[in-house]
Each structure stands twice: as C-alpha cells, then as structure tokens.
Amino acid sequence: MAESLLSPDLLRRLERLQIKARRRAQSALKGERRSRARGQSVEFADYRDYVPGDDLRYLDWNLYGRLDRLYIKLYEEERELAVRLYLDASESMLFGEPTKFDFARRVAAAIGHTALCGFDRVAVSVFPAQEADLAAYGALRSLRGRAASPALLRHLAGLRAGGRGRLNEALRRGAIEARRPGLVVALSDFLDPEGYEEGLRALVGRGAQVTVVHILAPEEIEPNRFGDLRLVDCETGATQEVTFGKFRLQAYKKTLRRFQDGLKGFCLSRGIGYVSCVSSEPIEEVLFKRLTEAEVWG
Amino acid sequence: MSFLAPAAFVFAAALPAVVFFYLLKRRRTTTLVSSTLLWERFLAEARVSAPFRKLRLHALLFFQLLAVSLAVLALARPYLPSGAMLQGRLHVVILDGSASMQATDVSPSRFEAARKKVLELIRAMRDRDRTALILAAGHTEVKQSPTSNKARLRAAAAECRPADAAGDLTEALRLAKSLVRDRPDARIHLFSDGVTSDLSGFESQGLRLLYHPIGVRARNVGLTAFEARADPEEPGRAVLFVKCLNASSNATTRRIELYADGRLLDTRAAELGPRGEAAAVFALPVNRPLLARVRLAGSDDLAADDEAWAPLAPPRPARVLLITQGNPFLEKALSVLPNIRLAAAPDMPEKDDFDIVVVDNVIPRRWPEGNVLAFGVAPTNVVRVVGSLEQPPIADWQASHPLLRFVRLENVRIAKAVAAQPARWLLPIIESREHPLAAAGERGGRRWVWTAFDPLESTWPLRVSYPIFIANAVQWLNPVQRAGAQRLLRTGEPFRCPLPRGIAQATIRRPSGAEQTVEADPAQGELVFGGTEERGVYTVRFGTNQVRFAANLLSAQETDLRPRPELALGRHAAPPSVRRSFVDLELWRWAAALGLLILLAEWWYYHKRTV
Numbered sequence: 001m002a003e004s005l006l007s008p009d010l011l012r013r014l015e016r017l018q019i020k021a022r023r024r025a026q027s028a029l030k031g032e033r034r035s036r037a038r039g040q041s042v043e044f045a046d047y048r049d050y051v052p053g054d055d056l057r058y059l060d061w062n063l064y065g066r067l068d069r070l071y072i073k074l075y076e077e078e079r080e081l082a083v084r085l086y087l088d089a090s091e092s093m094l095f096g097e098p099t100k101f102d103f104a105r106r107v108a109a110a111i112g113h114t115a116l117c118g119f120d121r122v123a124v125s126v127f128p129a130q131e132a133d134l135a136a137y138g139a140l141r142s143l144r145g146r147a148a149s150p151a152l153l154r155h156l157a158g159l160r161a162g163g164r165g166r167l168n169e170a171l172r173r174g175a176i177e178a179r180r181p182g183l184v185v186a187l188s189d190f191l192d193p194e195g196y197e198e199g200l201r202a203l204v205g206r207g208a209q210v211t212v213v214h215i216l217a218p219e220e221i222e223p224n225r226f227g228d229l230r231l232v233d234c235e236t237g238a239t240q241e242v243t244f245g246k247f248r249l250q251a252y253k254k255t256l257r258r259f260q261d262g263l264k265g266f267c268l269s270r271g272i273g274y275v276s277c278v279s280s281e282p283i284e285e286v287l288f289k290r291l292t293e294a295e296v297w298g
Numbered sequence: 299m300s301f302l303a304p305a306a307f308v309f310a311a312a313l314p315a316v317v318f319f320y321l322l323k324r325r326r327t328t329t330l331v332s333s334t335l336l337w338e339r340f341l342a343e344a345r346v347s348a349p350f351r352k353l354r355l356h357a358l359l360f361f362q363l364l365a366v367s368l369a370v371l372a373l374a375r376p377y378l379p380s381g382a383m384l385q386g387r388l389h390v391v392i393l394d395g396s397a398s399m400q401a402t403d404v405s406p407s408r409f410e411a412a413r414k415k416v417l418e419l420i421r422a423m424r425d426r427d428r429t430a431l432i433l434a435a436g437h438t439e440v441k442q443s444p445t446s447n448k449a450r451l452r453a454a455a456a457e458c459r460p461a462d463a464a465g466d467l468t469e470a471l472r473l474a475k476s477l478v479r480d481r482p483d484a485r486i487h488l489f490s491d492g493v494t495s496d497l498s499g500f501e502s503q504g505l506r507l508l509y510h511p512i513g514v515r516a517r518n519v520g521l522t523a524f525e526a527r528a529d530p531e532e533p534g535r536a537v538l539f540v541k542c543l544n545a546s547s548n549a550t551t552r553r554i555e556l557y558a559d560g561r562l563l564d565t566r567a568a569e570l571g572p573r574g575e576a577a578a579v580f581a582l583p584v585n586r587p588l589l590a591r592v593r594l595a596g597s598d599d600l601a602a603d604d605e606a607w608a609p610l611a612p613p614r615p616a617r618v619l620l621i622t623q624g625n626p627f628l629e630k631a632l633s634v635l636p637n638i639r640l641a642a643a644p645d646m647p648e649k650d651d652f653d654i655v656v657v658d659n660v661i662p663r664r665w666p667e668g669n670v671l672a673f674g675v676a677p678t679n680v681v682r683v684v685g686s687l688e689q690p691p692i693a694d695w696q697a698s699h700p701l702l703r704f705v706r707l708e709n710v711r712i713a714k715a716v717a718a719q720p721a722r723w724l725l726p727i728i729e730s731r732e733h734p735l736a737a738a739g740e741r742g743g744r745r746w747v748w749t750a751f752d753p754l755e756s757t758w759p760l761r762v763s764y765p766i767f768i769a770n771a772v773q774w775l776n777p778v779q780r781a782g783a784q785r786l787l788r789t790g791e792p793f794r795c796p797l798p799r800g801i802a803q804a805t806i807r808r809p810s811g812a813e814q815t816v817e818a819d820p821a822q823g824e825l826v827f828g829g830t831e832e833r834g835v836y837t838v839r840f841g842t843n844q845v846r847f848a849a850n851l852l853s854a855q856e857t858d859l860r861p862r863p864e865l866a867l868g869r870h871a872a873p874p875s876v877r878r879s880f881v882d883l884e885l886w887r888w889a890a891a892l893g894l895l896i897l898l899a900e901w902w903y904y905h906k907r908t909v
Contacts, residue, residue, distance in 0.1 A: 092332035100332075191333035220332060230326040233334040240334040241326055242341055247906070255340040 005109045005157050010284070011149075014114045017297040021081050021183060021209060046074040080144070082182025083115040084208070085124045086174060087156075090165025091234045092191055096217025096279035101161040103279040104187040104215050109156045110287050111185055114297055116149045121182075124156065127170035128163045164235040167192040171199025181207035185296065189215055190263055193236065197266060204270045211273035211296050214263060216256075218280045223252060302424065302884070306373030313370075316362045361900035368893030372886040387427045388444060388481050390474040391416055393458055394490030395435030396465025397789070397856040401491070401599045403515045409460040412489040412512050419487060420451045430477055431455060434470035434490075436463030436790035436831030444477065461831035462602050463790030464853040467494040475505060492862025495855060501868035513861030516545040519552050519570060519594055520603025520857030524850055526590065526786060528613040529581060530636040536610050538580040540592050544570035545858040553595040556580045559588050565595075573858075584610045589835060589846070603857045607835050607848035609785045615639045616776045619666075621646060622658035627759035628673075631768040632656065638772065654775045659752045669745045669775040674716070674752040680724065681737075681748055685717035690730035690751075699727050701738055701747060701770045705763040712758075715751035724748065738774070743796040743824050747771050785847040793827040793836065793847055801841045809834020809849075 006014070050059060050070035060071045085108045093101035112122045124140035126133070136155040143152050167188055174184075184203050190196045190212075203210045219225075223244065231240040244252070260276060267274040273294040277286045292298060301307075331337070393416055399409040416431070423429060423446070431442040431454045442454035467490060478484035485506045491513035523541035544550055549571045556564040568576035582590065587609065594604040620632060620642040632640050638654075646655070646662035655666040659674040692707050707728065717733045720726070723741045726734030728749075736749040758764045777796075787793060797804070802820045807813050809832050818825040825840065830849040838845045851857075 095332040189332065191335045193333070193335050217332060220336065225327075225329050228326040230328045231331045231334050231337055232328060234330050234332055236334075238334050240337045240341065242337055248344070251344060252336075252340050255343055256336055259336060259339060 005106050005153050006113065006283075010110070010287075011113060014110055014287070015117045017114050017292075018118050019081060019083060019111070019115050019120055019183060019297050020295050044073060044075060047071045048074055081115070081118075081120040082178070082180050083111065083120050083122045084174065084178060084182055084184045085112060085122070086171060086184065086186040086188070087124060087126045087159070088165050088167065088186075088188030089126050089130065089159060089161040089163075090128060091162050092165070092189055093161050093215075095219065095234075098279055099161075100189055100215045100217050100279045101159075103277070103283070104213070105156045105159060106283050107213055107215075107277075107286060107291075108185070108187055109153050110283070111291075111296065112143070112152045112156070113149045115183075116143060116152060117146050119145065122148070122152065124152070125170065125174050126159060127167070128165050130160050130162060133159055165192065166194065167196050168194055168199040171196075172202040175199075175202035175206040175208070178206060178208065182209070183296075184208040184210045185213060186210065187213045187215060189217075189220075191220075193238075196263065200266065200270065200272060204272060209273075210267075210271075211275065211291075211294055212263070212267050213286075213291075214260065214274065214276045216276075216278055218278055221253075221256065221278055222249065302375035302377060302422070304374055306375070307370060309370045309373050310367075312366045313363060316366050317359070320356075320359055320362070357903060358900060361896055361903065365893045365896040365900065368889045368896060372889035372893060375884060375886045376889065377884045387424070388478060388484035389419070389423070389427060389429040390432065390444075390477050390484065390486045391419065391429060392432045392434055392467070392470045392474055392486065392488045392490070393441075393455070394465055394467065394470075394488070394494070395433050395458060395460040396493065397460070397462050397602045397851050397853065398465065398491055398493035398600065398859055399460045399512075400462075400602050401513065401518065401859050403513055403517065403599045403859070407460075408491050408512045409458075412510075413455055413458065415489055415510055415512075416455050416487075417452060420448050420455065423448060430474075431458075432470050432473055433458045434465055434467055435459070435461035437828070438466075438469040438473055440473065461789065462833035462849070462851050463831045464788070464851070464856050465490075465494045468497055468500045471497070471500050471502070471507075475502075478505065488865075491859070492865055493856060493859060497865055497867050499868060503868075507867075509865055511861055511863055513859065515599070516547075516859035516861070518545040518598045518600045518603070518857060518859045519543065519550060519568075519596075520545070520598075520600060520854075521592065521594060521606050521850070522575070522603075522852055522854040522857055523577075524592060524606040524608060524786070524852055526608045526610055528584075528637060533613050533615070533637050534583055534585055535581055536584045536590075536613075538582065538590060538592065538608065539577065540566075540580065540606075541575060541577045542568055542570065542594060543575050543854050543857045544573060545860060547572045549574070554578050555593045555595055556582070557591040557593065558582055560591075568594075582610075584612050587611045587846075589848075599859055600857070602833060603851045603853070605833070606850035606852060609835065609846040609848055611785075613637055614778050616653040616772070616778050617641070617651065618654045618656065618772065619643060619647075619652040620656045620658065621660050621662055622656070623660055625658050625754065627753065627764065628656065628658055628768065631765040632772070634765070635769055635772055638776075653777050654772060659754070667744070669777065671747045671771050671775060673749050676718075676720075676746075676748045679721070680746060681718045681720045681750075683716045683718045684733075687715045687717050687730060687733060687750075689713060690715050690733070690735060692735060693729050693731050695728040695736075696725075699738065700774050701727055701767065703766075703770055705767050705770065707758075707763060710756060710758045710761055710763070712751050712756040714755050718750055720748065742822060743794075745775050747775065785845070787830055787847060787849045788853065789831055789833050789849045789851050791830060791849070793825075793830055793838070793849075795825045795827075795838060795840075795845060797823055797825050797840055798843070799823065804838050804840035807837040807839075808832055809836065 050072050054072050058072045060073050063071050087104055087108050089101060093099060093104060108124060115122045122143045126137055136158055139151060139155050200210060226245050228243050231242060264274045275290045275294045277290060393412055395409060401408050404411045428444040428446045429451055430444040431451060433439045433441045441458055442451055474486045478486060485508055487508050487510060489510045489512060492511060519542055521540060522543045525539045527537050529535040529537050540554055551567055551569050554566045554568050555562060563582060564580055566578040568578060570576050590608045590610055592606050616638045618632060618638050618640045646664055646666060650666055652668055654669045657670060657672040657675060661675050665677045690712055692710060695702055695707050715735055720734060720737040724737035724739035724746060726737045728736035735751060738747045753759050797818055803815055803817050804825050805813055805815050806827055816827050833849055833851055835846055835848050
C-alpha cells in the first residue's frame with residue numbers, strides 16, 4: 001500500500017530533505033528544531049548574569065578571566081516541530097486522472113515522511129470525515145519518529161474520499177485544536193462555495209506557518225465538454241446551465257486564473273506559502289521544485 | 299425599389315419569432331463536475347446564465363435576423379424600375395405563330411407553351427406597365443397595342459392562332475423596334491422556337507431583347523418540295539416531284555403516299571439519313587381536273603408538313619405567235635418546245651387570241667395585249683430609247699431569274715444594241731455597263747420580256763444558252779403554266795388570278811370550310827388574296843368560274859424543328875439573353891441567394907464557436 005503512494009526511491013530522496021521552519025519550534029518536547037526555549041544544545045544563544053543555583057558547567061570562564069564577572073552561557077534548546085497536514089477528501093477531489101485526492105495524499109505522504117525523518121511530529125487531518133476511516137484518522141492524529149512513516153503511508157493509502165468538504169470549518173477547528181502552531185500544509189482544490197479565507201485566517205492567527213497546496217484537475221484547467229450543458233455540482237448538487245464552446249475557453253481560463261490569483265494573493269498577503277499544481281503533472285516536479293521554492297523544505 | 303407582392307411583408311412576423319427562439323432555453327446535456335464554483339464565476343462574468351436574458355447584440359442573432367429579413371424581402375418580390383417610374387415600363391411581346399410552333403415536342407404544343415408563358419408575363423406585369431402583343435404568324439399582326447389592361451391582353455393572347463406558314467421574325471422584330479423607339483426602358487420579349495428565316499439583317503443594337511426559347515427536340519420528317527409539271531413527253535400526264543427532309547439526328551424511313559381525289563395511287567419508301575433528304579417522282583395521267591395529295595405516312599412532332607395538295611388540270615397547249623421577217627434560229631428554238639402551238643406571221647393579226655407573242659425586231663401594226671417576248675423593239679411607253687450602243691459588253695446578268703436559269707452569257711458578243719430606259723416595272727436581267735440589255739416584268743397580269751438587241755446582231759444564236767433562254771421565256775410567259783403554278787402555293791404566299799372583265803368580287807372557301815368574299819380592284823382585273831396561312835385546298839368562285847388552288851407549307855426551314863437556344867441577329871447585335879425571368883429586374887433571386895449564404899455563414903459561425 002505504501003509503495004503505491006510513493007516509491008522507495010522517492011522516499012530515499014525525500015529523506016535527504018528537511019522541513020524548513022521559519023518560526024521557532026514551540027513544542028514542549030525535545031526535538032531537532034531550534035526553539036525559543038533555552039536549554040542544552042550546541043547552538044550558543046546568549047549570555048546572562050549568573051545567579052546562584054545556575055549550573056556551573058555553563059559559566060563562561062574566559063569572560064570571567066577578562067571581565068572578572070560571572071556570566072552564564074545560554075544555549076538554544078532544540079525542540080520538535082509540529083507538522084499538521086490538512087487533507088481535503090471531499091467528493092470534488094475525486095476528479096481528474098489521477099484524481100486530485102490521490103495527488104494530494106501523495107504530497108501529504110511525502111511531507112509527512114520527510115517530517116517524520118526529521119523527528120518532527122506529524123498530524124494528518126482529513127475532512128470531511130468518512131465513517132469507515134475513523135480508525136485511520138485516529139492513527140494519523142499524531143505520529144512521531146521515522147518508525148511511524150510506514151504507518152503514515154499505509155493509513156494515507158487507505159483513505160477514501162466523498163461527501164461535502166467544508167474547508168473553512170475544518171481549518172478553523174484545526175487551528176483551535178492545535179496545541180502548538182507549527183507548520184501547516186493545506187492540500188485542497190479550494191473549490192468550496194463557502195470560500196477558504198476564514199479557515200486560512202484562523203490558522204495564520206494561531207501563528208502557524210501555513211502553506212497552501214492548490215490542486216486542480218486537468219478538466220478544470222481546460223474543460224473538454226462543449227455545447228449546451230447542464231452542470232451538476234458533485235458535492236452540493238447545484239446545477240448550472242452553460243453554453244460552452246472553444247470560443248469561450250479563453251474566457252473560462254481567465255476566470256480560473258482570476259480565481260487562482262485571488263487565492264495566491266490572499267495567501268501571499270498573509271505570509272502563507274502558495275503552491276499550485278495539476279493532478280496530472282509528475283509528483284517529483286511538485287515535490288522537489290515547487291515545494292522547495294515555497295520553502296516547505298530544503 | 300418597388301414590390302410585386304408587398305403582402306409578403308406579413309412574413310416579417312418571423313423576425314420576432316427569431317428573437318423569441320433566441321430567448322428560449324436550449325436542450326442541454328447534463329454533466330457532473332467537481333464544482334460549479336468556477337462556472338458560476340465564469341457565467342457571472344459572461345452574463346449568460348439566466349433563461350431569459352437581456353437582448354444583446356450577438357453575431358448569431360444578427361445573422362438570423364438578416365437571413366429572415368432577406369427571405370421576407372425575396373417573398374415581397376422587389377424589383378428595380380429603371381427610369382420611367384411614373385409611366386411604367388413598356389413590354390412588347392412577340393409570339394411566334396409560325397408552323398414550327400405547332401410542334402408537339404412540348405406538351406401540348408410549342409405554341410400553347412409559348413402562350414402560357416405570355417400569360418404568365420401578363421400576370422407578372424405591374425399595374426403601370428404597358429404591354430403590346432405581336433403575333434408573328436404568316437403575317438405579322440399587332441394583336442394588342444400597348445395597354446396596361448391585363449384582361450384585354452389576355453383576350454388578345456387567347457385569340458392568337460398559329461399559322462401553317464413559314465415564319466419570319468424580322469418583320470415582327472422591326473415592328474417591335476418601332477414600338478419601343480425612344481423608350482430605353484422598354485423590353486421586347488420574343489417567345490419563339492427560333493425556327494425562322496435569317497435574322498442577320500436585323501440589328502438589335504440598343505434593344506432590350508429577351509428571347510424565351512421554346513422546344514426541346516426535332517423528331518420530324520416533312521415535305522419540303524412538291525411540284526407538278528406536265529410531262530414534256532406525254533402531254534396528258536403530270537409528273538409530281540416530292541422532296542422530304544429529316545430534321546432528326548436519327549435515320550428513319552417514311553412512306554410517301556400519293557392520292558388522287560382521295561384514292562391511293564402509289565407509295566414510295568423514303569429512306570432518310572440523319573438530317574438527310576429524299577426525293578420521289580410520281581407520274582399520273584391527268585385527263586380531267588383532279589386533286590393530287592401526297593402524304594407522309596406515320597406521325598412525328600409536326601403534322602403541318604406531312605401533307606401537300608396539288609389541283610391538277612389537263613394541260614392545254616399554249617398558243618404562240620411569232621412575228622418575224624424570218625429568223626431560222628428563233629423559229630427552230632420555238633418549234634422544238636413541247637406543248638405549244640406555234641404560228642408565224644409578218645405582222646400582228648387582227649384577232650389577238652395568243653397566249654404569247656414573240657416580236658422579232660419588227661414593229662407590229664399594233665402591240666399585242668397579251669404576253670410579249672420582244673427582241674430589239676418595244677413600244678415607247680414600255681421602253682424609251684435614248685441612244686445606241688456599239689459592241690456593248692455584258693457586264694452582269696441575274697442568274698437567279700427564272701428566265702436565265704441554266705443560261706450563261708460569258709461567250710456572247712453583241713455588235714449593236716439600243717441604249718434604252720425601260721419602264722419601272724421592267725427589271726433589268728442582263729446589263730451592260732450603263733444600260734440594260736434585257737429586261738422582264740409583269741403589269742396588269744401581262745408579262746413582258748424585252749432585249750435591247752437583235753440576237754442576229756450577236757453571237758447568241760450560236761450559243762447553247764439561246765434556245766435555253768427561249769424555252770425559259772416561253773415557260774415564264776406562258777399563262778397556262780402560270781395558272782398551274784398559281785394553283786400550287788406555299789402558305790402565306792398571295793393567290794393571284796386574272797378576273798374576267800366586269801367581275802370585281804370572288805368568294806373563297808378555305809380548307810377549314812369558312813367562306814370569305816374578296817373584293818378585287820376592277821382596274822387591275824386581277825384577284826389578289828393574301829389570307830393563305832391555312833394549308834389545304836382553297837376554292838375560288840367568281841362569276842360562273844371556279845378555280846381551285848392549294849397552299850402547302852413546304853418549308854425546309856419549318857421542317858427543321860431543332861430548337862435554337864440563341865438567335866443570330868445582325869452584326870452589331872449582342873446575343874439576346876436566354877433568360878426565363880418575366881420581370882427582368884426582379885431581385886428576389888438575389889435576396890434569396892444572399893439569405894441562403896447568410897444562413898450558411900450562420901451555420902459555419904455557430905459550429906466554429908461550439909465545436
């Protein structure tokens with residue numbers, strides 16, 4: 001199952017990457033991330049005056065020799081980074097060849113595997129919830145350590161998509177539930193009639209480092225059905241009548257570009273990373289180029 | 299621009315229908331999509347989502363409205379009146395009524411088909427248009443002077459009947475040309491099969507002549523010649539010469555039947571190649587007046603040329619008087635001629651009961667009242683002598699004249715002749731450089747042949763042309779022969795007959811049985827009857843006399859039924875158009891064609907956008 005999501009070769013290449021955290025880790029648990037907390041590591045952070053009770057091992061004897069004053073050397077405490085992945089499993093993600101959902105969970109698996117290899121904590125939040133997958137959701141709620149990577153891949157591969165996804169609600173709830181902000185990657189097509197702004201705003205407000213992976217199907221980029229159409233929304237059941245011909249393709253693309261630009265502009269103005277991709281393109285292109293450029297990892 | 303059918307603008311109601319259909323929703327294919335979000339935005343931007351929407355200028359709508367407008371315009375039959383808007387246009391319709399128009403290759407006949415087209419043209423006339431109707435049958439006749447009264451025109455067209463005579467459209471075209479003079483907008487419509495005499499003498503320059511050709515084929519065999527002569531070797535017998543022509547491009551065989559007074563006497567098979575001719579000679583004894591009839595057995599497209607009649611009478615020898623001082627050449631030449639009774643005298647006797655008087659260089663005591671062949675002399679009221687000619691050369695002669703048939707004069711030398719001015723009715727037949735050397739003519743039923751020289755003062759009597767000329771002259775002057783010739787006419791030719799003194803009218807019974815009384819000019823002493831368009835046997839009664847004559851079509855031109863798609867007019871003439879439109883500047887075809895193009899463009903545009 002794991003092999004079906006990411007090849008061993010791809011997994012090996014991903015292991016050489018490291019999740020980039022623009023902010024200091026705020027986890028309580030020790031890890032390999034620099035944090036604001038002072039503690040024991042090799043990274044010198046600052047000096048402070050000695051007060052009785054301090055560990056004498058951290059006294060800077062050279063400074064004492066020159067200044068005749070006692071200073072304690074402070075080191076950055078390395079803590080773990082919480083990486084939270086929001087995976088859209090709504091009905092609309094089943095479009096495209098391969099489906100947008102497949103593409104999204106492969107990207108999620110890649111990020112999760114990389115994070116786990118970096119001793120970061122990974123949590124995968126899938127919305128909307130499928131009753132059959134509740135066990136997998138539980139297993140994906142918190143994973144840590146490289147050893148958890150096969151479980152991550154297995155559970156991701158076993159997920160199903162369907163129903164109506166409420167993006168705003170899922171992100172907002174995730175922002176509230178997260179104990180520490182950490183790194184957030186939202187993988188969705190963002191084609192929610194209720195919008196995405198509220199959810200993303202909540203995540204940013206929580207202080208998370210958010211990256212948006214916007215996945216569209218090829219037929220959404222360039223529709224291939226023409227004529228007099230009655231379009232039915234697979235999630236909401238809403239219908240829309242349209243007369244569509246090649247002559248209107250440019251106008252449609254313009255609308256799509258405006259939508260993508262709207263999302264991108266919203267993200268960039270709030271320090272959210274934005275990665276746009278099509279479900280049919282090679283995953284390596286997205287992982288090693290697009291996500292690297294977006295500084296998700298490096 | 300005006301309209302022939304303005305009521306058709308009712309169809310303009312189709313315009314709102316186009317708009318209505320444009321507003322209607324279309325039948326749509328249901329398609330499941332991941333989200334309608336993008337489409338809603340797209341439609342919101344394109345503003346095409348509502349079932350009824352605000353009417354916007356759209357190329358397809360424009361195409362459709364244009365197509366419907368053009369269709370309505372075509373139905374309203376617009377036309378461009380050229381110039382004379384107020385007085386309307388002048389149409390001159392020539393309806394060909396020649397014998398060939400009786401052909402039945404077009405049902406029921408070419409003439410009826412032409413009449414139908416004429417009636418259609420009359421129906422298509424505008425109220426202000428004026429139309430004249432000319433029937434070009436045996437004679438050209440204006441059946442209706444220019445009028446806008448359609449009822450009168452229809453009645454005139456209904457009155458028209460085809461004749462059995464050969465057609466000559468030149469006269470009709472000239473008449474039409476005179477009618478449309480100074481009317482540049484006028485049109486001449488010629489409804490004909492084009493079977494007519496040579497039209498190259500007619501210049502149609504500047505005329506709007508529209509030729510409506512009629513006829514599809516030429517499956518026809520017809521009699522083209524029928525002559526009856528007395529047998530030179532056996533005076534009591536007549537020889538009938540018959541010739542027929544096959545107008546078709548296929549070979550055929552027809553049987554020629556000879557009837558005498560309704561009794562079948564003889565038949566001959568005539569084998570005719572494609573467009574070929576065949577001849578047959580019949581001989582029959584004529585010991586009493588009888589009516590000979592030849593008939594082509596079988597049927598073809600034209601019946602008018604399948605029969606010919608000839609009233610025959612026992613031949614009577616012509617009485618010829620030769621007034622001469624002695625002329626062995628002339629006496630010999632006359633004595634060998636068949637069927638004449640020759641008498642010779644030095645001067646004109648008191649009793650003048652000769653058919654022909656030959657005056658050989660002698661001035662008679664009194665000039666004869668009958669037919670005269672005069673050598674070297676003539677009364678001054680016939681020929682005025684102005685001088686003399688020494689060795690006048692023969693510059694020209696009318697080889698086509700019956701008198702000079704088979705006569706060649708190159709080797710004739712003349713020593714002396716008189717320079718004379720013959721009376722106007724005498725036509726020169728042999729000419730020197732300035733003066734005629736021989737003339738011939740007819741006046742008051744008398745024929746004259748005159749030569750300006752004594753043949754004995756020339757080498758002519760030594761030439762073979764001399765006895766031929768004498769024979770031709772006697773035949774031409776012979777009233778018996780002429781009466782025989784007069785009994786055998788072609789349809790359309792006038793019948794002439796000398797009337798006894800005191801008789802000024804005659805009753806003529808036509809082949810159809812209709813009788814007609816004809817007044818003759820007593821001063822002329824001759825009956826002239828021109829109404830011979832009907833083929834068959836005519837009976838003329840005057841006083842106690844009764845004469846029969848036959849009028850036969852006998853026209854190779856009419857027998858050759860091949861329809862002519864074009865008419866060869868004069869040198870400067872552009873070929874007349876072969877259009878079948880009745881109102882020539884009608885624009886509906888253009889409007890309809892443009893409408894069709896617009897529809898095609900609309901179809902193309904629609905598919906270009908949606909596929």
